[in-house]
Amino acid sequence: MPGRERTLIEQAFRLRQDFDGKAKLRPTLLIWSGRLTPTPLSREYMVRIRYERGHYPRVMLVEPRLEPDERQLLHHLYPNGDLCLHKLDEWNSSMLLIETIIPWTAEWLAHYELWRRTHEWYGDGDGAEGETPTAARPPLGEALADRNERRREARARRLG
Amino acid sequence: MYTDRDDQLNQLLSTSIEWLDITDQDYRLMVSRYRAVGASLDKYWDASPAGGEVYPQGSIRLGTITRNIHGNDDIDIDLVARRDLAKASVTQAGLKEDVGAGLELFIKEEPEGGPLLGEGKRCWTLQYPGFHVDVLPAVPDEQAGGTGISITDTKVRTWLPSNPIGYTNWFHSVMREEHVALVEKRMAIAPVPEWSIKTTLQRTVQALKRHRDIYFTGHLEDRPTSVITTTLAAHAYAGGGSLYDVLRAVTAAMPGLVEERNGIYVVSNPVQPKENFADRWRDHPRRAAQFFEWAEHAAADFARLGETRGVETVLEKMALAFGERPAEHAQRVAGAGLFESRRAGRLAMATSTGTLAATGTRPVRGHSFHGPGRARP
Numbered sequence: 001m002p003g004r005e006r007t008l009i010e011q012a013f014r015l016r017q018d019f020d021g022k023a024k025l026r027p028t029l030l031i032w033s034g035r036l037t038p039t040p041l042s043r044e045y046m047v048r049i050r051y052e053r054g055h056y057p058r059v060m061l062v063e064p065r066l067e068p069d070e071r072q073l074l075h076h077l078y079p080n081g082d083l084c085l086h087k088l089d090e091w092n093s094s095m096l097l098i099e100t101i102i103p104w105t106a107e108w109l110a111h112y113e114l115w116r117r118t119h120e121w122y123g124d125g126d127g128a129e130g131e132t133p134t135a136a137r138p139p140l141g142e143a144l145a146d147r148n149e150r151r152r153e154a155r156a157r158r159l160g
Numbered sequence: 161m162y163t164d165r166d167d168q169l170n171q172l173l174s175t176s177i178e179w180l181d182i183t184d185q186d187y188r189l190m191v192s193r194y195r196a197v198g199a200s201l202d203k204y205w206d207a208s209p210a211g212g213e214v215y216p217q218g219s220i221r222l223g224t225i226t227r228n229i230h231g232n233d234d235i236d237i238d239l240v241a242r243r244d245l246a247k248a249s250v251t252q253a254g255l256k257e258d259v260g261a262g263l264e265l266f267i268k269e270e271p272e273g274g275p276l277l278g279e280g281k282r283c284w285t286l287q288y289p290g291f292h293v294d295v296l297p298a299v300p301d302e303q304a305g306g307t308g309i310s311i312t313d314t315k316v317r318t319w320l321p322s323n324p325i326g327y328t329n330w331f332h333s334v335m336r337e338e339h340v341a342l343v344e345k346r347m348a349i350a351p352v353p354e355w356s357i358k359t360t361l362q363r364t365v366q367a368l369k370r371h372r373d374i375y376f377t378g379h380l381e382d383r384p385t386s387v388i389t390t391t392l393a394a395h396a397y398a399g400g401g402s403l404y405d406v407l408r409a410v411t412a413a414m415p416g417l418v419e420e421r422n423g424i425y426v427v428s429n430p431v432q433p434k435e436n437f438a439d440r441w442r443d444h445p446r447r448a449a450q451f452f453e454w455a456e457h458a459a460a461d462f463a464r465l466g467e468t469r470g471v472e473t474v475l476e477k478m479a480l481a482f483g484e485r486p487a488e489h490a491q492r493v494a495g496a497g498l499f500e501s502r503r504a505g506r507l508a509m510a511t512s513t514g515t516l517a518a519t520g521t522r523p524v525r526g527h528s529f530h531g532p533g534r535a536r537p
Contacts, residue, residue: 018511018521036514040165041172043470076529086527103509103524106516107502111529114495116472117479118488122495123529125503 003094008053014098028053032097033062038110045109049101056091057101058082061109067116075121076108083108161501161518169466169474170402173367175493176478176486177403178358180226180366182235187355190220190237193273194293197286200266201241201259212243217296217324219386222331223355224365229373229483230380235291238283240324242298242309247319250299252312259297260284281314298322308432326431327387334394335359360406361397365390367407370482371458382444384451388427388437392417395430404466411459415452502526 008030012023021034030051035044046063060081068074076084085104111123162168182190198214205212218238219225228235241259243250250258260277263284267277275286275293283294299319301308307325332339338359346357358366368389376383396413397406418438419426425448429435441448461481468474471494479487498516501507507524509516516524 019514020512034514038514038516039168039471040162040515041168041469041471041474042515084530087530090527090530099522100525100527102514103507103516103522104527106509106514107498107507107524108529110471110498110516111495113471114475114491114498117475117491120492120495122492122499125496125499 005093006096008051011051011097014096015102018098019102036102036106036109038106038113042110042113047105047109049097049105051097053093056088057097059085059101059105059108066112069119075112075115076123161497161507161516163517166402166404168471170404172471172474172478172490172494173404173407173465174363175490176482177363177367177370179486179489180370180482181356181358182225182227184353184356187225190235190291190293193271193275193286193288194237194239196271197239197263197266197293197295200269200271201262204262204265205243210244212241214239214241214295215325216240217328219390221324221328222365222390223358223362224369224386224390226366226369226373229370230377234287237291237293238324239293239295240298240309241295242300245299247299247302247310252319255297255299256284256312256314259295263295282311282320296322304432321432321435323429323431327429330430331390331394334397335361335399337399360401360403361394363403364397364407364410365393367403367482368393368411368458370486371461372454374481374483375454375457376450382447382450384447384454385437385440388451389414391427391430391437404462408459408462408466411455411462415455418448418451 008025008028012025012030012032015021015023015032015034019034021032024031030049032049032051033046035046037044043064045061047059048062049057049059051057060083066074066077066081078084083105085101085108091100108123111121115121162171194214194216201212201214216238217240218236220237225235241262243255243258245255260279263277263286267275267286273288275288278285278287280294283296286293286295296311298309298311301310301319301321301323304321304323306323307329308321308323310319311322313320338361339357342357342359343354346352369386372383372389373380392414393410395417396410398409401409417427419428424436425438425441426436427438429437438448441451458481461477465474465477465481468477475487475491478490498507501518502524503526505523505526506518507516508519509522509524511521
């Protein structure tokens with residue numbers, strides 16, 4: 001059972017405690033931008049998290065731009081450019097962004113840097129865990145707004 | 161995971177250079193091949209009153225064998241075939257012929273691997289697929305004593321002094337402290353063959369040899385010999401330090417360790433100062449110049465590794481310096497390591513930078529990158 005929901009204020013406060021980034025807070029929306037250096041030798045990445053109450057947090061890379069492979073594709077990315085960081089049941093609103101989404105983003109970026117040279121993705125292990133991507137179901141309340149997005153996603157899934 | 165930039169750079173570099181080791185399987189195969197040569201010569205010598213001994217020298221004995229990058233470039237295993245005859249009792253040609261006759265018999269036994277026999281200025285060569293075994297005929301050097309030997313050269317009328325065991329002992333003495341500590345540390349974890357444990361000096365020599373082989377692509381005959389590279393590296397090695405620091409320090413110091421005596425470049429054999437490893441530069445002065453050029457390029461290439469941001473760029477520079485396969489190996493090991501440490505719950509994130517490490521404020525909770533597979537960014 002998930003614990004109590006973390007408020008956006010709490011999320012923003014905890015982000016500010018740990019990072020210099022900027023957090024913009026509206027009644028039902030938190031937008032945070034900040035810089036991550038996923039490994040000591042990595043370059044710095046500017047990421048933006050858009051977290052709307054009742055939805056999954058969305059993470060996008062602001063800078064530098066993502067570089068796709070020769071077929072113009074990239075691993076674990078939604079068609080709208082958001083990073084795929086977790087399965088649906090791996091995140092809920094009782095979790096802190098600073099403890100989940102942010103480290104997962106750093107991990108995604110660390111794998112992305114390794115991926116960039118030869119387009120091998122090492123972030124899924126050898127598949128022994130049975131981590132075949134499940135069909136992406138949008139979180140509650142997002143169904144209507146994201147219908148078109150899901151269609152595109154389904155096409156991309158067939159591609160990948 | 162990594163404690164800082166130096167640590168990460170050294171882990172990537174070490175895994176790259178580890179790839180230059182020949183495989184355990186290849187190593188065992190080569191050892192079994194040269195032992196077969198030794199056993200056969202022993203049998204041949206049994207028929208005569210004077211015995212002898214066959215033993216390895218060169219990179220296999222030094223622990224610096226490096227995978228070849230060029231298809232036309234074999235790994236060479238060097239053997240000494242020391243015949244226990246008095247120098248006065250045999251001519252150079254006689255000794256060479258005697259060992260040659262023994263090897264002819266070996267070939268006739270149709271040994272495994274189907275080697276072909278060839279003759280060089282100093283050695284007999286047994287060509288196997290992918291590597292060759294150079295067998296160096298020798299007699300004990302009575303004047304020098306100890307492990308000193310006298311060898312033949314079709315281009316030189318006198319016996320030439322040599323001392324490969326003495327040389328190996330010198331090389332090992334330079335790195336003894338580190339070697340002993342490493343063996344102790346590694347064996348405490350799990351027993352591994354001692355030859356597979358490499359010191360920073362051995363790794364540095366492997367890195368230099370590989371960089372050299374890439375640099376001299378298309379004119380391998382001009383490259384500085386492995387013994388020149390190894391000798392200068394061991395002289396330059398001050399002991400201690402990370403692989404990256406040692407590699408840079410050694411590369412920077414090497415050119416200055418080539419002596420110049422009366423206009424002749426000298427890299428003397430540390431256990432036999434009269435022997436000049438750079439002797440051949442006298443007939444090929446271009447090679448001396450090319451050695452200095454190479455050392456300069458290597459120093460610049462290695463410096464660049466540490467000046468770069470972005471793991472993929474660092475790996476790209478490693479690929480240029482040491483070849484695509486070593487860099488790819490480092491990349492794979494890094495990726496698997498990152499995945500494994502998160503899966504095992506050993507990954508954490510530092511606040512304010514978001515840098516992943518083995519310890520940190522924020523442990524990285526289990527999850528899986530999931531989603532549509534691939535998409536256009």
